[in-house]
Amino acid sequence: MPSPEQVPTTTAEPEDADRPAAQGEESQSDGTWRPDGAFRPVDPNYVTVEQIGSGIFTIVVAAIVSAVVAVVALVGWLSGWSLAGAAVVGLALVAFLGWLGVKLPRWAYAHLRYAVSETGVEIHRGILWRSITNVPRSRIQHTDVTQGPLARRYGIATLQMYTAGTQYNEVDLEGLRYEVALRIRDFLVGSRGTHES
Amino acid sequence: MNPRPSDDRPSRLHPASPLFRVVGYVRQLIVPILLALFAGGDYRELVLAIFVVPVVLYEVLHYFRTTYHLSDDQLIVRRGVVFRTERHIPLDQIQNIDLAENLLHRLFRVAEVRIETASGAEPEAVLRVLGVHEIERIRERLRAGRSAMRDASAPTADSARESDVPAKQAAATFIQGRQAVELLHLSPLALVKLGLITFRGLVLVAVAIGAVLQFDIAERVIENMENWTAVSIPSGGPALLTIAGGVVLFGLLAVTLLSVLWALVTLYDFRLIRVGEDLRVTCGLFTRLSATIPRPRIQFISVRQSLLHRCFGTVSVSVETAGGSGEAENVPISRRWLVPLVSQTRLPELLREIQPKFELVDCTWQGLSAAGRRRLVRKTAIISGLVIAAVAAVLALWTLPPFLPAQQDLRVLVLGSVATAAVLLWLLAVAHAWAAARAIGYAQHAGGIAFRSGYLQRRVSTTNYERIQVVALTESPFDRRWEMASFSVDTAGAGPAGHRIEIPCLERSVAAQLHQHAVTRTGQTEFSWHR
Numbered sequence: 190m191p192s193p194e195q196v197p198t199t200t201a202e203p204e205d206a207d208r209p210a211a212q213g214e215e216s217q218s219d220g221t222w223r224p225d226g227a228f229r230p231v232d233p234n235y236v237t238v239e240q241i242g243s244g245i246f247t248i249v250v251a252a253i254v255s256a257v258v259a260v261v262a263l264v265g266w267l268s269g270w271s272l273a274g275a276a277v278v279g280l281a282l283v284a285f286l287g288w289l290g291v292k293l294p295r296w297a298y299a300h301l302r303y304a305v306s307e308t309g310v311e312i313h314r315g316i317l318w319r320s321i322t323n324v325p326r327s328r329i330q331h332t333d334v335t336q337g338p339l340a341r342r343y344g345i346a347t348l349q350m351y352t353a354g355t356q357y358n359e360v361d362l363e364g365l366r367y368e369v370a371l372r373i374r375d376f377l378v379g380s381r382g383t384h385e386s
Numbered sequence: 387m388n389p390r391p392s393d394d395r396p397s398r399l400h401p402a403s404p405l406f407r408v409v410g411y412v413r414q415l416i417v418p419i420l421l422a423l424f425a426g427g428d429y430r431e432l433v434l435a436i437f438v439v440p441v442v443l444y445e446v447l448h449y450f451r452t453t454y455h456l457s458d459d460q461l462i463v464r465r466g467v468v469f470r471t472e473r474h475i476p477l478d479q480i481q482n483i484d485l486a487e488n489l490l491h492r493l494f495r496v497a498e499v500r501i502e503t504a505s506g507a508e509p510e511a512v513l514r515v516l517g518v519h520e521i522e523r524i525r526e527r528l529r530a531g532r533s534a535m536r537d538a539s540a541p542t543a544d545s546a547r548e549s550d551v552p553a554k555q556a557a558a559t560f561i562q563g564r565q566a567v568e569l570l571h572l573s574p575l576a577l578v579k580l581g582l583i584t585f586r587g588l589v590l591v592a593v594a595i596g597a598v599l600q601f602d603i604a605e606r607v608i609e610n611m612e613n614w615t616a617v618s619i620p621s622g623g624p625a626l627l628t629i630a631g632g633v634v635l636f637g638l639l640a641v642t643l644l645s646v647l648w649a650l651v652t653l654y655d656f657r658l659i660r661v662g663e664d665l666r667v668t669c670g671l672f673t674r675l676s677a678t679i680p681r682p683r684i685q686f687i688s689v690r691q692s693l694l695h696r697c698f699g700t701v702s703v704s705v706e707t708a709g710g711s712g713e714a715e716n717v718p719i720s721r722r723w724l725v726p727l728v729s730q731t732r733l734p735e736l737l738r739e740i741q742p743k744f745e746l747v748d749c750t751w752q753g754l755s756a757a758g759r760r761r762l763v764r765k766t767a768i769i770s771g772l773v774i775a776a777v778a779a780v781l782a783l784w785t786l787p788p789f790l791p792a793q794q795d796l797r798v799l800v801l802g803s804v805a806t807a808a809v810l811l812w813l814l815a816v817a818h819a820w821a822a823a824r825a826i827g828y829a830q831h832a833g834g835i836a837f838r839s840g841y842l843q844r845r846v847s848t849t850n851y852e853r854i855q856v857v858a859l860t861e862s863p864f865d866r867r868w869e870m871a872s873f874s875v876d877t878a879g880a881g882p883a884g885h886r887i888e889i890p891c892l893e894r895s896v897a898a899q900l901h902q903h904a905v906t907r908t909g910q911t912e913f914s915w916h917r
Contacts, residue, residue: 308905308906308909309905309909311905315860317862317863318860318861318862318863319860319861319866320858320859320860320861321858321859321860321901322856322857322858323856323857323858323901323904323905323908324855324856325856325905325908325909326909327909327911327912327913328855328856328908328913352855352856352876353855353878353913354855354856354876354877354878355876355877355878356856356874356876356886357855357856357858357876360856
C-alpha cells in the first residue's frame with residue numbers, strides 16, 4: 190500500500206511547505222482508477238475551494254465587525270481609547286479568521302485519506318479530532334454525488350453515501366475529483382446483485 | 387403456500403372514519419370550541435357552525451377520496467381532497483403495523499392503523515380507521531408476503547425455526563393457522579411494580595420542590611392553612627421547613643400514585659406473544675394498542691436495569707427496529723419498549739425467544755484498562771469539580787451582604803455548610819465515576835458485539851455483525867496523548883433507546899483490534915431486512 194507521501198507531485202502548484210506532495214489521483218484520472226484499497230488523498234483543488242469559501246466567510250465577518258464598530262462609534266457607546274481598543278480586537282478577530290481560513294483547509298487536506306476496496310470504503314479524517322470510518326460496501330443503500338458552484342468550477346465533488354445507520358446515516362467524502370467520484374459511485378452501487386434499499 | 391392475491395379494486399376506509407377524524411380535530415380545536423360555547427352569546431350556533439361544519443364537510447369528502455389498494459407487491463394509498471397524492475409502499479419494506487383503539491374505536495370495532503417502513507421517522511401510512519377484519523386480512527397478506535420473501539432468499543433455517551417451539555406451551559393457541567406462543571404477561575401486580583420502578587413524574591417532583599422553596603408560596607400556604615383550620619402555626623424557619631417537607635412528601639406520594647395508575651392504565655393486560663417470526667404486543671385499558679415486530683427486523687437489543695429495578699430483581703428490555711418514530715405520542719409503549727418488566731431469572735429465556743441470533747447472556751466480558759478507567763474518573767473529577775466550585779462560589783457570594791444581615795456567625799455557618807456540601811458532592815461524583823468506569827465492559831462473541839455500561843442505571847446492549855452498518859474509530863487530542871481511542875458501531879435505529887455501542891478510552895492496540903475484527907466480520911456479511 191503506497192503511502193501518499195511517496196507519490197510525486199505532477200502539477201505546478203505554488204511551492205508551499207504545508208502542502209503534502211501527494212497527487213495520486215491526478216495521474217489516474219483517465220480511467221485507471223482501481224478499487225485497490227490503497228489510501229489516497231483527495232484532489233488538491235479541495236484546498237483551493239475550501240480556502241475560497243473561508244475567504245468569503247471572513248469577508249462577511251469583516252463587514253459585520255466593521256459595521257458593529259461603526260455603529261458603536263456613531264452612537265457613542267465607546268470613544269477614544271476604548272473605541273480604538275474595540276477596533277483593534279475586531280481587526281485581530283478578522284485577521285485570525287483569515288489565517289485559519291488559509292491554514293485549516295491545508296491541514297484538513299493533509300489529514301484526509303480514503304481507501305476503496307472490494308469490501309468497502311475507509312475514510313481517515315480529522316486534524317485534532319481524528320476518526321476512521323468504515324462503510325462496508327454491502328451497507329451502502331444509495332449514493333449522491335454533489336457539487337456546489339465553486340466545486341464545479343474546480344472540478345471536485347462530494348460523494349455522499351447513505352446507510353441504514355442512525356449516527357452514520359450519511360457518510361460524506363468531499364474533495365474528490367468529479368470523475369473519480371463518479372467512478373467510485375459506480376463501483377459501490379453498481380453491479381451488486383439484488384439489494385434491498 | 388397460498389399465492390398472494392391482489393385486490394381487484396381499491397378499497398375505502400371504514401365508513402366511520404369521518405367521525406374519528408372529526409373527533410381527532412375536536413381535540414385540537416377544543417379551546418376555540420369552548421370559547422364559542424361560553425363567550426359566543428347569541429351567535430353561539432353561528433360560531434360553532436363556522437368551526438365545526440367545514441371540518442365535517444372536509445372529512446366526509448376526505449373519506450370518499452381516500453383509498454388503499456393491496457397489489458401484488460405494493461400497498462398503494464391515494465388520498466387528498468384538493469391535492470392528490472399517491473403513495474406506493476413496497477410490501478416487503480413494511481416493517482411495523484401498529485394499531486391503536488380507544489373506547490370509541492372498540493364501539494365501532496375499528497382501529498387506527500399505522501404502517502411504517504424502515505426509513506423515516508413518521509409512519510408512511512396512517513389509515514384512520516379500518517375495520518378489524520380488514521386489518522387481519524392485511525396483516526395476513528403481509529405475513530404471507532414476508533414468508534414468501536424469506537423462503538426465496540434464505541430457505542434454510544427459518545421455516546425450521548417456526549416449528550421449533552419452546553417448552554413454554556401452556557397457551558398453545560393458534561392465530562391464523564400459526565402457533566402463538568405467549569412469552570410474557572404482566573399482571574396488575576406486576577404493573578404496580580412497574581409504576582413504582584419507573585416513577586414517572588420525577589420532573590413534577592423537582593418542579594414542586596423548586597416552587598415550595600420559594601418561601602413566599604410557603605408563607606401564603608401557611609396563612610391559608612391557619613385561616614382554614616383555625617390553628618396558629620408558629621412562624622419561623624424550622625416550622626417552615628417542616629411544612630415544606632410535608633408538602634414535598636405529599637407530592638412524592640401523589641406522583642407515585644399517578645405513576646402506578648399510569649402503568650396500570652396504559653399497559654393493562656400487557657401481553658407479548660410470538661406468532662411465527664412476529665412478535666406481537668398488546669396492552670392498554672382504555673386505549674388498546676397493538677404492535678407487531680417481525681423478529682428479523684430487530685437491529686439492536688438493550689437491557690436496562692435501574693436502581694429501583696434492582697430492588698425488585700427485574701429488568702426491562704427495549705429493541706431497536708429501523709425507522710421507528712422518534713416521538714411516539716399515541717403509542718406510549720412504542721415497539722421499542724418491548725418488555726417493560728421481566729424478572730432477571732426469566733431474562734435469558736425471553737431473550738432467546740425475542741431474537742435467538744443475538745447473544746447477551748453468555749458473554750466473556752472485558753473491561754477497560756486501569757489507565758482508561760483512571761482517565762474517565764479524572765475527567766469527571768475535573769468537570770464536576772469546576773461545576774460544583776462555580777455553583778458553590780455563586781451560593782457563597784449570595785450569603786454576603788446585602789443579601790443577608792451581616793451576622794458573622796450566620797455567615798460563617800452558611801459558608802461552612804456550602805463548602806462541606808460542595809466537597810461531599812464532589813466526592814460523591816468521583817465515587818460514582820469510578821464505579822461507572824469499572825462497570826464499562828464489552829464482549830466480542832461469535833456473532834456480534836455486546837457492550838455494557840452504567841452503574842446506577844445498568845445497561846447492556848448487543849447487536850450482531852449482520853446488523854452493523856458503519857464501524858468507526860475516533861480519537862480526541864486527549865485520547866492521542868494517552869494513546870487511547872474510542873470504538874463505536876452504528877446500527878439501523880440505534881440511539882433512541884438511549885444506549886449506543888460506543889466504547890471510550892480503549893488502549894489503542896485493543897481499539898485497533900476491535901475495529902479490524904468488526905470491519906472484517908461486517909464486510910463478510912450481507913445486510914438484509916428480512917433475515
